[in-house]
Amino acid sequence: MPVAGGEFFFNDMKELFVESPRKSAMLVGSRIFYRPLRFLELVITGVADLNEYNAFKDRDSDGVPNLIDLYPRDKNLATDMDKISLTDWNHLLNDPFWGATREEAYQKLLSLGLVPADTIRMENLFNLNNQSSKMFAYGFDIGIPIARKHNFKFVFTPI
Numbered sequence: 650m651p652v653a654g655g656e657f658f659f660n661d662m663k664e665l666f667v668e669s670p671r672k673s674a675m676l677v678g679s680r681i682f683y684r685p686l687r688f689l690e691l692v693i694t695g696v697a698d699l700n701e702y703n704a705f706k707d708r709d710s711d712g713v714p715n716l717i718d719l720y721p722r723d724k725n726l727a728t729d730m731d732k733i734s735l736t737d738w739n740h741l742l743n744d745p746f747w748g749a750t751r752e753e754a755y756q757k758l759l760s761l762g763l764v765p766a767d768t769i770r771m772e773n774l775f776n777l778n779n780q781s782s783k784m785f786a787y788g789f790d791i792g793i794p795i796a797r798k799h800n801f802k803f804v805f806t807p808i
């Protein structure tokens with residue numbers, strides 16, 4: 650006798666309630682099967698991660714994941730350049746004492762170890778507060794049920 654059924658699962662429900670990352674989401678999936686014969690099963694599977702970036706931890710909630718945050722415990726800093734205000738930065742580079750051009754001044758200050766080699770600022774880094782990524786996966790398979798007990802099923806899929 651033909652049998653049909655389905656299963657639904659979800660994971661990472663904590664992502665619905667955390668403050669950071671800001672875009673709440675979770676992982677959901679479904680599996681629908683149809684068994685026209687006792688030893689033949691046709692299955693359609695679908696899975697969606699509604700925000701893949703929620704896997705990144707952000708301890709200080711500045712939006713910059715700990716992996717790329719030089720200061721993961723300070724919400725105001727993510728790079729060394731964040732320690733220098735734009736006003737101070739422009740004042741330094743425009744001072745003719747250090748060089749005739751901004752580039753010369755930067756190279757001189759860099760050679761003295763007074764400025765960071767990486768001049769990127771927090772606002773230029775990847776930020777969880779304004780980024781999200783959804784991932785969907787679908788599949789179809791044909792299987793042969795080998796063992797089937799309550800809460801247990803083993804299916805051979807010859808692919």
Ligand SMILES: [Ca+2]
Nearest residue numbers: 720721723726
């Ligand atoms: Ca930080």
